Each structure stands twice: as structure tokens, then as C-alpha cells.
Amino acid sequence: xLKEDLKVWLERISKLSLIRISSEEEEIILNDMxxxxxxxxxxxxxxxxxxxPLFMVLKDEPVVRDDEVGESLSVDxxxxxxxxxxxxxxxxxxxx
Amino acid sequence: xxxxxxxxxxxxxxxxxxxxxKLFCSCPSDYRGKPPNTNVCPVCLGLPGALPVVNIEAxxxxxxxxxxxxxEISDVLVFxxxxxxxxDLPKNYQISQYDGPGSIPIAKNGYIVIGVxxxxxxxxxxxxxxEEDPGKIVYPxxxxxxxxxxxxxYNRSGIALLEIVSEPDLxxxxxxxxxxxxxxxxxxxxxxxxTELEGALRVDANISLxxxxxxxxxxxxxxxxxxxxxxxxxxxQSKALETGEKVRRETRHWDAIRKVTVPxxxxxxxxxxxxxxxxDLPPVKISLKxxxxxxxxxxxxxxxxxxxxxxxxxxxxxxxxxxxxxxxxADYFEECVKYCxxxxxxxxxxxxxFKRWVDEMDIEVSKAVKILTPNQLxxxxxxxxxNIINIKILKEIIPKVLKYNKDVNTIVYExxxxxxxxxxxxxxxxxxxxxxxxxxxxDALINPKAVNYLVGQVxxxxxxxxxxxxxxxxxxxxxxxxxGTP
Numbered sequence: 001x002l003k004e005d006l007k008v009w010l011e012r013i014s015k016l017s018l019i020r021i022s023s024e025e026e027e028i029i030l031n032d033m034x035x036x037x038x039x040x041x042x043x044x045x046x047x048x049x050x051x052x053p054l055f056m057v058l059k060d061e062p063v064v065r066d067d068e069v070g071e072s073l074s075v076d077x078x079x080x081x082x083x084x085x086x087x088x089x090x091x092x093x094x095x096x
Numbered sequence: 097x098x099x100x101x102x103x104x105x106x107x108x109x110x111x112x113x114x115x116x117x118k119l120f121c122s123c124p125s126d127y128r129g130k131p132p133n134t135n136v137c138p139v140c141l142g143l144p145g146a147l148p149v150v151n152i153e154a155x156x157x158x159x160x161x162x163x164x165x166x167x168e169i170s171d172v173l174v175f176x177x178x179x180x181x182x183x184d185l186p187k188n189y190q191i192s193q194y195d196g197p198g199s200i201p202i203a204k205n206g207y208i209v210i211g212v213x214x215x216x217x218x219x220x221x222x223x224x225x226x227e228e229d230p231g232k233i234v235y236p237x238x239x240x241x242x243x244x245x246x247x248x249x250y251n252r253s254g255i256a257l258l259e260i261v262s263e264p265d266l267x268x269x270x271x272x273x274x275x276x277x278x279x280x281x282x283x284x285x286x287x288x289x290x291t292e293l294e295g296a297l298r299v300d301a302n303i304s305l306x307x308x309x310x311x312x313x314x315x316x317x318x319x320x321x322x323x324x325x326x327x328x329x330x331x332x333q334s335k336a337l338e339t340g341e342k343v344r345r346e347t348r349h350w351d352a353i354r355k356v357t358v359p360x361x362x363x364x365x366x367x368x369x370x371x372x373x374x375x376d377l378p379p380v381k382i383s384l385k386x387x388x389x390x391x392x393x394x395x396x397x398x399x400x401x402x403x404x405x406x407x408x409x410x411x412x413x414x415x416x417x418x419x420x421x422x423x424x425x426a427d428y429f430e431e432c433v434k435y436c437x438x439x440x441x442x443x444x445x446x447x448x449x450f451k452r453w454v455d456e457m458d459i460e461v462s463k464a465v466k467i468l469t470p471n472q473l474x475x476x477x478x479x480x481x482x483n484i485i486n487i488k489i490l491k492e493i494i495p496k497v498l499k500y501n502k503d504v505n506t507i508v509y510e511x512x513x514x515x516x517x518x519x520x521x522x523x524x525x526x527x528x529x530x531x532x533x534x535x536x537x538x539d540a541l542i543n544p545k546a547v548n549y550l551v552g553q554v555x556x557x558x559x560x561x562x563x564x565x566x567x568x569x570x571x572x573x574x575x576x577x578x579x580g581t582p
Contacts, residue, residue, distance in 0.1 A: 016368055018181055055198035055373050058172065062380040067115055067153040070122030071137070078133045078141065078250075088132040089234060089247035092183030 006030050100334055101306035104272050104326060105222075105264035109298045110283060111229065112157045112256045113290045119228050119256035120148030120191065120377075128293065132234075132249035140228075140254030142187030147376055150175070154256040155380065157288050158202045158226045159390045161258055164282050164397055165221050167206030169387055173226075173380040174199050178369045183246050184230040186253060192227035194371045201225050202382075208262075208282070209399065210274040211417055219275055220263040229255035240349065241358070252295075264302065269326035272301065276319040277421050281398045284423035292460050301326055305333050308343035313357055316350045325350045328357055401426060409439035418447045425451060428465045436474035438481070445473065445490070453495045468497050472504045479508065488560045489513050517563040522554070522570055525562070529553045530574065540571075541579050547571055 010029060014021045021029065075088065084091035115125050121139035138146035155173060162169050176194040193201045206221035231250040235243040260279065266272045280297060283289040291297050299322050304310040311329060316322050333343050348357040373379075396404070398420045405416035405426075419426045429446050433439045450473075454464045476493065479485045485493070485508060493507055500507075508514065516522055529550055530537050536553075539546040547568065554567050 012368075016179075016370060053198070055174075056375070056379050058379050058381055063149060063378050064152040064155070064380060065122070065149045067117050067151050068122060069117055069124050072123045072135055073137050073141075075131070075134050078136055086236075086247055088134075089249055090133065092233070092246040092248045094243060094245055095183060095233065095240065 006033055009033075100330065102267055102330060103264040103304050104266035104268075105302045106262045106266065106272060106275060106322070107300040107302070108260045108262075108276065108279060109229075109300075110258050110260065110289050110291075111293075111296045112154055112258060112288050113293055113296055114157065114288045115151060115153055115256055117151055118254040119151055119154050119226070120254055123254065125255055127251035127255065130251055132247075132251065135251035136253065140186075141250055148191065148374075150377065150380065151256060154226060155202075155382075156386075156390060157256070157286075158224060158258055159382070159387060160286050160288065160394065161260070161283070162203035162206065162224055163387070163391055163394060164286055165203070165206035165208060165224070165260070167203035167221060167224060169203050169382060170200045171382055172200070173202055173382055175226075175374045175377040176371050177374045178227075178371055180369060182230070183248050184233050184250075184253070186231065186250060190228060190230065191374055191377070192259070193225040195223060196371060198373045199371065208275060208278055210271065210278050212271055212274060217265075217271070219265045219271075222261045222263050224261075225259040227257050227259055229253065229257045264304075269323040269330070272326055273319045273323040276322055278398065280319065281421055281423060285395060285397055285401070287395065292462060303329050303333075305330070305337060305343070307337055308333050309345035311343065311345070312347045313350050314347060314360065315352075317352065321350065321352055324355060325357055328355065332357070405429075405443075409433065409443065411439065411443045415443045415447050418451065419443065422461055424461045424465060428461075428470065432470040432473050432477075435470045436477055438477050441477055441480070442473065445477070445494070449491055449494045453498055457495070457498060459498065464498060467501050468494065468504075472497065475504045483515055483517055483563065484508070485513055486515050486560075486563055488555070488564065489515065492560060512559075513561060515563050516558055516561045517566055519566070519570065522562060522567060523574075525554055525557050526550075526567070526570055526574055529557065530578075537575070537578070540575055544572075547575070 007026075007030065010021065010026060010033070079085050079088075079090070082090050111125075113125070117123060117125055118140055121137050123135055123137050123140055127135045139148050150173075159169065174193065175191050176196075176199040177189040178192045178194070179189040181188055193199065195201055195204070201223040203224040204222065206224075207218045208221065210217050210219055229252050231248050231253040234247040234249060236245065236247060237243045262275065266275060276297075276299060280289075280291050283297075284291060289296055295317065297317070299316040301313045301316060301322060302310055303313070303326055311333065313325050313329060316325050329348075336343050344359075347360045349360045350357055402413075402416045402420045405411045405419060406413060409416075411419075419429050425446065429439075429443060432442045432446070436442075450464070450468065451461075454461055476485070476490050480487060480490050493504065493513065496502065496507055496511075497504060533550065533553060536546060536549050540550055550571050551564065551568050554562050554571070555564065
């Protein structure tokens, strides 16, 4: 991937994740990304046409839970870190 | 509307209300009516370090639905993170499922059969996802459009949802409604969803007309409103197309109070949710043994029940279909029949009178069956069969019972509804009617059809209590005497 393409990609990703990136940070991230892509290009050069992709290992015993009610938090605890509360509700931004 | 080449696809979100807890944590699932933010824990608030663990019963429920909708079932359950920013979503991603690299929905490629204009139609199901419900946003002004901020209650956050997506096989608002009604009945028969609970079933509808673009309508909460919202969109879009205006690709919001759709945002490209498999949730193997076990335990489903109603009770296709369209209604019918037989009479009363009035008065069927109980309805049928009341009176009594929540017997006796089959009493009234309507009598002597008018007059005088058949017979007899023919 060219550096110019990477810049477009970074702008898009920063917009999607709502993270503002300064120009110094941009330089660092682009350099890191170039290294990462080069690394993946090495992996890509392997012939894996006969290998099933694996994303996560399937466990023998499933990690599940029974449908049994447990403790919830007290409302004081829930609202402890909340900036603005109105009638027990958490105040949030306007939505569209 | 058929020449517009309409394509409709639906996304139905249904809560699995039979579960006791949320999808990934042990908070209770009955969040309704609780003070805001009192039904939450670190997991459903998305606090750092909290780990979700899937509810085994939610998996079973999803498999039941997948089997009932004749889907292909995945051999592994994988959860995927879907990222977007909205105040009701505490983690900034929703744990959902996805059809893409490393991800697969729990079920794909099924179908539902719906009744359309007397025929049957197969509507394809694209996929079923298991996912978590977001929190609930309350708008301080009551409207999304005019509120300057939002109020958030996370009590609903993490409730188990199934997202059931159809292919764009539907061709009219009526078909869309039939699809939702059928799906709802299936979910009720499986015992998984109480669809009468507010917000238990929500629909997004995609609609496009030939020459236009795909428009998504969000926030529709009943089958009736799906029909309304789609009808509104068809009129709006076809008008735009007629005048050469462009139909934009956009998301619109259904305003159930004003009965219009309003634009929310223009879709320039497919939203980028940056899906990836959730590393917090190890995949769960779905064994053939589990699927078989659930298949063996599937209860009777709507299509089988309709067939049984036709076979066992001799009902018409129409009556059986309407009864089974709502599980409570079908259960009510069967309970009445168990109590006092007469399936055909009861089927007709339940569909044509009971259901009609329940809809008109906007009462929930589950409440109405507790007012006009099977015992009460059977008493009416008994009185009808023993000529204590006639069918016309029976039809009048049903809305009164529903409205005033009064005992059937009390109404019959208090309002003096008992059928008049006494010939002497009837003859006296008939004589009066004949005296008061000389012109009608003349007509009736020439035209036998005009007799109905005289019967009507007798009914009026007796407030419907006269036995119609006997009255008819007696009037004809009287007219014959008058005209001198034996």
C-alpha cells in the first residue's frame, strides 16, 4: 500500500473511531502501519490454499452460563462515574 | 399498487422474553417498569474488564426459531463486534453476529409460508442473528427531532434479541403484514416471546420501487404500523418518481403518532461497522445432538395447528387461519370447544364477533379472554342452542360483556334479552306491525321479498328478541290469511 493510500485509510479510520490524530501521531502511525503491512505481505506470500482459516480455537467444554438471576449493581454505584444525571437517567448528547 | 414493482425486505428484532436473565450477564430480563439504571451490572454497562458469558437458554431459543423457520444451522456459534457510536450503546459496539470472514450467523437460508390472496407464498429468510439489545433513550421533549439532549436508561441493555432478516420477497404492505403476523404466531407457539409486551417486537423495513432507491424505515413496533408505514412510503416514493424527483437512498423514521415517515440520514455508502469476531466470547460448538434434541421437543407450530383445526373441528381454511394467527386466540377457541363442543359455532363467534370487537375496542386478546371466559362464551352458546336467545342477540351481548365486564347471565336477564318464541306474544306484535304498515303489507302480498321489511319491524319492536325464523313463518301465514289464499 502506498503512503498516500495509507493516509486516506487513516483519515477514514480516525473518523469512524472518533479519535482525533495530530500530525506527529500521524507520522508515527503511518510508519508503524507500513511495517505491519510489510509483515503481512510476507505471510501473504505463503501458499495457504489448502488450509482452513482459523480465527479462534474451539474449546471442548463450551463457555456458557445457566439462565439464573444474579446480583445487579446498586444505582449509587451505577451513577458514580456519571457526569450528569436527570431523574435517575444518564444525560447524553443529542442524537440524529 | 402492483404495477410499481415493489420490493420489500424486513428486519424483525424480537426479544426472547421467556429468558430469566440477559444475554451475557445474570441481570434479570424483566426490566420493564423499573426505575432507570437499576437493572444493570458491569457487563451490560460495558465497564472495563467485565467479561460477557452467553446464556445457554438463549442459544437453545435461537435454535428453536432456526428449526421452525427451516434454516440451515451453523455448526459453531460465533459472536461479532459491530461498532457504532450512539448513546444507548455503552461499549461503543454491539455484540452481534455477522456473515463474513471469521464470522457466521447462527442460522441462514430458511423460509416462512404466508397466506396471500387465498394462495400460499414462500418468503425466504436470509439469516437469524443472536444479539444484545441496546439501552433505551428517552427524549425529554418526547420527540427525537426536537430534543436538545437525551436521557439514557440502560436497564434494557444486554437483553437477548433475535434479528430475523427476510429476503426482499415481499411485494406489498399487506404481504409484509402477513409475514410479521405469521412470524409472531410462530414465536408465540414456540413459547419464546410474549409479543404483547411493549417493545418485544420491533421492525425495520426496506422498500424500493422500480427506478428509485432503497429506503429503510426504522422504529416500527406493530404489524399494523408496518403496513401503514409501507403504504405511506409507496405513495411518497411513487409521487416523487412521477414528478421526476429523485428518491434518495436514506434512512427514515416512522412517526407512529403523526403516521408519517421522516428522513433521518442520507446513506451515501454502506455503513462501516468494522466487524470482527469478539475475542471475549470463545466460539461455542453446536452439536448435531443438541439440534436433534431441540427438534424432538419442538411444539406444534402454526401450520400444523391450522391443518389440525380443519381436520379435527371441520373448520374452514379461513377460520382456522385467523384463529391460529394469534396463539392466545387459538388456545381460547380450543378451551371453549373442550368445555362445550360446537366447534363451528364457537369458531365463527370467536373470529367474527369476539376478535372483531377486541380489535375495535383495542383490548389485548389475553385480557379479553379473561373477561368473556370460555365458561361465559359456552353459556351463550347453550342459550343459543336452547332458543333462550337468538344469534342476533348473541352478537349484541358480546361487545357488552367486553365493555362492561359483566356476567353473561346478568346481561341476558337484566336487559330482558330472552328470545320471544311464544306464538301468541309474537302474533300480537305482528298484528300491530301489519296495522301500522299498510303499504308494506300491500308490497309483501305481491313481492315475497318485501316480507323481510315486516320481519324487521317486528325485530325493532322487540329490540331483536323475536325469534327471526318463527316471526318470518308467522308473518307469511298471516299474509296468506289476508290475501285469502289457503
